[in-house]
Amino acid sequence: MPEPHEDKRPLAERIAADIRKLIMSGEWEPGRKVPTNEKLREQFRTSNVTIQRALQILKDEKFLEGQAGVGVFVRDERAQTIIPAHYIAPSDPGQPYRWLTEATKRQQRGKYRMLEVGEVVPPVEVARALRLDGEGTATLRSRIGFLDDQPAELVHSYYPIELARGTRLEDRRLIPGGSPALLHEMGYPTRSQDDAVAARPATTEEYEALEIPRDVPVLEVFRIVYSDDEKPIEVTILTKPAHRFKMGYHIQL
Secondary structure (H helix, E strand, O other), rough: OOOOOOOOOOHHHHHHHHHHHHHHHHHOOOOOOOHHHHHHHHHHHHOOHHHHHHHHHHOOOEEEEEOOOOEEEEEOOOEEOOOHHEEEEEEEOOOOOOHHHHHHHHOOOEEEEEEEEEEEEOOOOHHHOOOOOOOEEEEEEEEEEOOEEEEEEEEEEEEEEEHOOOOOHHHOOOOOOOHHHHHHHOOOOOEEEEEEEEEEEHHHHHHHOOOOOOOOOOOEEEEEEEOOOHHHEEEEEEEOOOOOOOEOOOOOO
């Protein structure tokens, strides 16, 4: 029989992981005062130094906030559940991109900042999804989405060259209504999408762009959008800081 897999992380990291789960699940609600160090020492059967290290990890990750002379409290912000189905349909004519209108519904201020637009050789998995041959290229649109001025997502979207060439997909400015609305106008309505969701450590680009604290992972969504005849019209790699967001899916049978 193989030996049981043992958690060999330092005890402070294990305690931080347990508390992090309580916060992410909502069991420890926003604004709740954290138990005293004495109570935490008793609960986890460890020293005050270890408890302080665990709490500092969570403060660095913005899960906890210290108030001098008062105590330590759970951050005010809940982990936000993002439901991709809310964004799949194109915006109505003259309306902003659905990502922005959904933010407004949640009483948040949403905005995007473009980073890069150009013709590139895409990553292998993107080329495969777009059904490109050999060294085929695609049009890349990269941007950062902000909610209440905090970086919320890093988005790299790729489009077939023959579809994007000569259109606003090659424009360095934001597209009114977003790419789903433009593609619909161009005769490529969204019919379906496939999402593959993963959690992994942040790259340097993601760490800096999303202002990731410490070693918090990111959620990666690899999305393929299809039009008529299952033609892939967009492949997006979207990353979000995992300490602030969850992905939500509703499946009806």
